[in-house]
Amino acid sequence: MIAVGNREQIFLKQSLEKSKDLAHRQKMNHALKQSDDAFEKGKGQFSDLELARDWANAIKRDAIMQLDTYLCEFERKFTSRGGKVIWAQTADQAVEAVKAICSRHRAKTVVKSKSMVSEEIRLNQALKDGGVEVVETDLGEYIQQLADEAPYHIVAPSLHKSKEEVAQLFVDKLGTEPELRPDQLTQVARKVLRKKFREAEVGITGVNFLLADIGGMVLTENEGNGRLTTGFPKVHIALTGIEKILPSVHQLSLFLPLLATHASGQHITVYNAILTGPRKADEADGPEEMYIILLDNGRTNILADPTARESLYCIRCGACLNVCPVYKNIGGHTYDTTYSGPIGSVITPHLNGLKDNKHLSYASSLCGSCTEVCPVRIPLHNLLLYNRQQSVAAGYNSGMEKVMFLTWKKMMLNRKLMNAGSGDVKNWVFKVFVSKIWGKDRELPMFPKKNFSQQWKARRQQK
Amino acid sequence: MVSILEGLGCEVCYNPEQTCCGQPAFNAGFRNDCRAVAEKFIGDFNAADPIVAPSGSCTGFVRNYYGQLFQEEGPGDGEILPIQKQVYEFSEFLVDVLGVTNVGAALHAKATYHDACGALRECGIKDAPRKLLQKVLGLELVEAADCEVCCGFGGTFAVKFEPISTSMAEQKVVNAMKLGAEYIISTDSSCLMQLDAYIRKHKCNIKVMHIADVLASRKGRH
Numbered sequence: 001m002i003a004v005g006n007r008e009q010i011f012l013k014q015s016l017e018k019s020k021d022l023a024h025r026q027k028m029n030h031a032l033k034q035s036d037d038a039f040e041k042g043k044g045q046f047s048d049l050e051l052a053r054d055w056a057n058a059i060k061r062d063a064i065m066q067l068d069t070y071l072c073e074f075e076r077k078f079t080s081r082g083g084k085v086i087w088a089q090t091a092d093q094a095v096e097a098v099k100a101i102c103s104r105h106r107a108k109t110v111v112k113s114k115s116m117v118s119e120e121i122r123l124n125q126a127l128k129d130g131g132v133e134v135v136e137t138d139l140g141e142y143i144q145q146l147a148d149e150a151p152y153h154i155v156a157p158s159l160h161k162s163k164e165e166v167a168q169l170f171v172d173k174l175g176t177e178p179e180l181r182p183d184q185l186t187q188v189a190r191k192v193l194r195k196k197f198r199e200a201e202v203g204i205t206g207v208n209f210l211l212a213d214i215g216g217m218v219l220t221e222n223e224g225n226g227r228l229t230t231g232f233p234k235v236h237i238a239l240t241g242i243e244k245i246l247p248s249v250h251q252l253s254l255f256l257p258l259l260a261t262h263a264s265g266q267h268i269t270v271y272n273a274i275l276t277g278p279r280k281a282d283e284a285d286g287p288e289e290m291y292i293i294l295l296d297n298g299r300t301n302i303l304a305d306p307t308a309r310e311s312l313y314c315i316r317c318g319a320c321l322n323v324c325p326v327y328k329n330i331g332g333h334t335y336d337t338t339y340s341g342p343i344g345s346v347i348t349p350h351l352n353g354l355k356d357n358k359h360l361s362y363a364s365s366l367c368g369s370c371t372e373v374c375p376v377r378i379p380l381h382n383l384l385l386y387n388r389q390q391s392v393a394a395g396y397n398s399g400m401e402k403v404m405f406l407t408w409k410k411m412m413l414n415r416k417l418m419n420a421g422s423g424d425v426k427n428w429v430f431k432v433f434v435s436k437i438w439g440k441d442r443e444l445p446m447f448p449k450k451n452f453s454q455q456w457k458a459r460r461q462q463k
Numbered sequence: 464m465v466s467i468l469e470g471l472g473c474e475v476c477y478n479p480e481q482t483c484c485g486q487p488a489f490n491a492g493f494r495n496d497c498r499a500v501a502e503k504f505i506g507d508f509n510a511a512d513p514i515v516a517p518s519g520s521c522t523g524f525v526r527n528y529y530g531q532l533f534q535e536e537g538p539g540d541g542e543i544l545p546i547q548k549q550v551y552e553f554s555e556f557l558v559d560v561l562g563v564t565n566v567g568a569a570l571h572a573k574a575t576y577h578d579a580c581g582a583l584r585e586c587g588i589k590d591a592p593r594k595l596l597q598k599v600l601g602l603e604l605v606e607a608a609d610c611e612v613c614c615g616f617g618g619t620f621a622v623k624f625e626p627i628s629t630s631m632a633e634q635k636v637v638n639a640m641k642l643g644a645e646y647i648i649s650t651d652s653s654c655l656m657q658l659d660a661y662i663r664k665h666k667c668n669i670k671v672m673h674i675a676d677v678l679a680s681r682k683g684r685h
Binding site for chain 1: 465477479480481482483485487488489490491492493494496499500503536537538580584585611612613615616617618619620621622623624625626627628629630631632633634656657659660661663664665
């Protein structure tokens with residue numbers, strides 16, 4: 001997905017296109033209004049949401065501060081029941097591990113339930129290149145796969161598609177009757193996918209939480225596809241970033257409702273499974289082998305930075321995307337990153353390099369809506385600011401910007417310089433230097449004839 | 464703002480040498496440039512009096528960021544400086560400190576209030592401006608569903624990402640007009656400057672007005 005050329009220029013071009021695309025704006029406003037309404041209703045289940053967020057923040061802080069201890073505890077417990085843990089430092093190592101398991105089991109078909117980590121490591125393409133058919137079974141992901149597109153949103157992958165567009169996609173790709181309703185489309189997908197669940201040798205899922213104390217993983221989903229993916233095939237591989245750890249199973253009573261409400265406004269997600277290993281001798285179903293791949297892929301860079309570290313608290317609920325006016329206007333693909341929206345703009349520079357991704361941290365009006373909503377209290381807009389400071393400190397900003405702020409500083413340190421030139425002169429300066437970047441859709445701001453300082457002096461003299 | 468404060472019995476002092484709190488540079492990542500200007504700011508207000516600003520954004524910056532600005536880089540808010548507790552946004556000062564909601568203003572118009580991000584999310588100001596505006600004679604206040612959504616200004620964001628910024632302004636203006644509002648009122652000139660820039664270019668039938676101007680209004684129609 002990394003496009004050729006300057007990522008910032010591509011971002012600017014795409015954001016221009018999308019923010020002027022009124023059909024896109026309407027679909028995004030509609031979809032995100034629905035999620036906003038659902039959240040407003042759903043959060044009523046917390047008698048004290050602010051306290052719940054404080055509590056969640058404290059638990060995640062503990063989890064991340066002792067990440068090594070908890071991960072090792074998880075591994076010890078999980079492997080004691082026959083599960084296998086694979087530590088992958090890079091995306092390539094994770095992909096190779098999955099490929100090796102698939103080839104050992106001569107897998108022809110792999111079913112997947114939703115996993116953003118699999119997007120991060122570009123797993124589908126790698127398996128496809130190796131001759132394995134990969135089928136997404138989350139309906140939104142399935143739609144995106146049919147359309148040959150990356151997810152548009154970390155929780156709602158096809159949020160940008162209208163029901164009419166999905167119906168047309170099914171006509172084009174599956175040869176269905178035209179103009180099917182959403183419930184009919186779901187039945188079509190269900191029929192296709194049921195067959196794939198039976199055929200698949202390997203099921204791949206993401207992980208919502210790793211549980212250190214019992215050595216298990218939690219999968220939370222609304223469609224039942226996760227249960228089929230983990231229950232039908234002989235082999236289950238779960239992919240997760242190392243930050244998904246919770247110290248204890250008892251903390252799920254907080255985290256499951258918190259995640260559900262912030263992701264979709266639900267009180268609790270429909271299906272919640274705790275998986276603790278492969279099928280035991282006395283159990284009727286479950287996979288014969290179960291693997292959990294713990295992925296670093298740059299996360300320890302974040303862990304090493306005491307300020308950025310807080311971004312590892314993320315539980316991937318997507319609430320910061322839902323409230324972000326920038327995300328709403330430019331959509332998920334414009335970011336050209338696995339994780340879009342505010343959290344994506346915070347972590348991507350640390351995961352994939354600041355130089356090529358610093359523009360993401362600048363592409364925010366710093367309105368703070370993301371910080372206001374985050375269930376684990378990640379100070380998202382402050383971390384965007386932090387990334388900007390890192391970018392300046394590394395010398396990645398343009399010479400022009402540096403000169404601009406140097407000039408600004410000179411003027412701000414000397415009121416006489418700030419007072420120099422009448423309003424008319426300043427208006428002229430703005431016209432010459434700012435009008436181009438200010439764009440065609442706005443008139444330039446007008447300076448008054450006299451600034452406040454000058455008005456104040458005149459006022460005092462009158463008295 | 465000065466006339467209202469004086470009308471309420473405050474003695475208003477102003478240091479004509481003062482300039483800026485430093486926020487523009489900080490928000491762009493230029494921490495050191497910001498720090499130099501912020502040092503001057505602290506020196507410009509060396510008395511223990513409350514500092515009142517016609518801006519939630521400047522207030523929020525001084526109140527929430529000065530501590531970390533003057534500590535070595537790292538997480539946390541740093542040690543709290545006296546000036547952080549001295550700054551007030553204008554409407555907040557009137558309502559929460561002076562305990563005043565009726566300043567005797569009159570403006571015969573229909574208006575909507577825009578919650579500036581700095582006022583709302585940095586300072587937690589939601590009710591104070593509304594309490595003041597409700598007491599303005601003749602003013603009909605209508606709430607916009609997107610009253611808490613950003614106007615799209617965001618400092619250098621407005622020029623670095625002009626299309627996104629403009630689209631955000633457009634939606635705020637269009638939604639306010641749908642309500643039949645004649646004015647968009649806010650605590651922050653930067654939001655109003657951004658919205659006004661869109662309004663003037665597109666000759667929209669709506670105006671912007673700073674809350675201080677509304678509260679100073681005595682002659683009915685502005």
